[in-house]
Amino acid sequence: GENVEQHPSTLSVQEGDSAVIKCTYSDSASNYFPWYKQELGKRPQLIIDIRSNVGEKKDQRIAVTLNKTAKHFSLHITETQPEDSAVYFCAANADSGGSNYKLTFGKGTLLTVNP
Amino acid sequence: NAGVMQNPRHLVRRRGQEARLRCSPMKGHSHVYWYRQLPEEGLKFMVYLQKENIIDESGMPKERFSAEFPKEGPSILRIQQVVRGDSAAYFCASSPPGLAGAEQYFGPGTRLTVT
Numbered sequence A: 001g002e003n004v005e006q007h008p009s010t011l012s013v014q015e016g017d018s019a020v021i022k023c024t025y026s027d028s029a030s031n032y033f034p035w036y037k038q039e040l041g042k043r044p045q046l047i048i049d050i051r052s053n054v055g056e057k058k059d060q061r062i063a064v065t066l067n068k069t070a071k072h073f074s075l076h077i078t079e080t081q082p083e084d085s086a087v088y089f090c091a092a093n094a095d096s097g098g099s100n101y102k103l104t105f106g107k108g109t110l111l112t113v114n115p
Numbered sequence B: 001n002a003g004v005m006q007n008p009r010h011l012v013r014r015r016g017q018e019a020r021l022r023c024s025p026m027k028g029h030s031h032v033y034w035y036r037q038l039p040e041e042g043l044k045f046m047v048y049l050q051k052e053n054i055i056d057e058s059g060m061p062k063e064r065f066s067a068e069f070p071k072e073g074p075s076i077l078r079i080q081q082v083v084r085g086d087s088a089a090y091f092c093a094s095s096p097p098g099l100a101g102a103e104q105y106f107g108p109g110t111r112l113t114v115t
Helices: B098-102
Strands: A006-007 A010-014 A019-025 A032-040 A045-051 A055-061 A064-066 A072-078 A086-096 A098-104 A109-114 B005-007 B010-011 B019-024 B031-037 B043-050 B051-057 B065-068 B075-077 B088-096 B109-114
Touching: A006 A086, A010 A019, A019 A086, A019 A109, A032 A055, A032 A064, A045 A055, A072 A086, A098 B031, A098 B043, B010 B019, B019 B088, B019 B109, B031 B075, B043 B065, B043 B075, B075 B088
Parallel strands: A010 A109, B010 B109
Antiparallel strands: A006 A019, A019 A072, A032 A045, A032 A086, A055 A064, A064 A072, A086 A098, A086 A109, B005 B019, B019 B075, B031 B043, B031 B088, B043 B051, B065 B075, B088 B109
16 A cells, blocks of 8 residues: 655754655555645644646645655745644545545654744 | 534543544535544544445454444444543544545544543
8 A cells, every 4th residue: 555754753944944844655656645734733734735747836835846756745835934833744645445535644744933 | 615524522431432423524525534643643544435335444443443424414433442542533534526536624633532
């Protein structure tokens, strides 16, 4: 089955700096890669996703890049703010009963943005 | 459009009791997923359901755990004879039919504590 590795497990940056979180996946059939942000005690929130037919997607201060050949994808946050502090999870879809809707998650990155 | 609803938000059970967790998907969503999250860990897939069908239960323990998504009403995750190791946050997610099926939106979770 699909295996997703995520690095780093913790990341501390100064406000205004950029943050980059990287993930690798194992199943070459995966074609959907979402990123979730989870604040303490809250639900995971979908913040951006990318499908395999594009290499990069951007939404204001966040962007995701995908390298299908190398099987890795990354989350980039620019001009970080204290409210960006949270745990970020990457995920990749995997075969599930004939569909490809099941998500396999990385173990998460705790991002701390210091004011 | 109301988001994914889960209840109860917190559930305390003694060892040996049964736990029932409920999930109402977003309006128009036909796929439901259950995930378990242990403290400081990622989200582990348990089961994927459509109305009246279990599509993939490969992540759910064979003993004591069951899930359903009836034609009418919420999806239910049932844990019989709970043990301390079942203490975790259980999240439900839903996704729409079609090509966007992998876009999963999470509920607020049920935090189960087994005493």
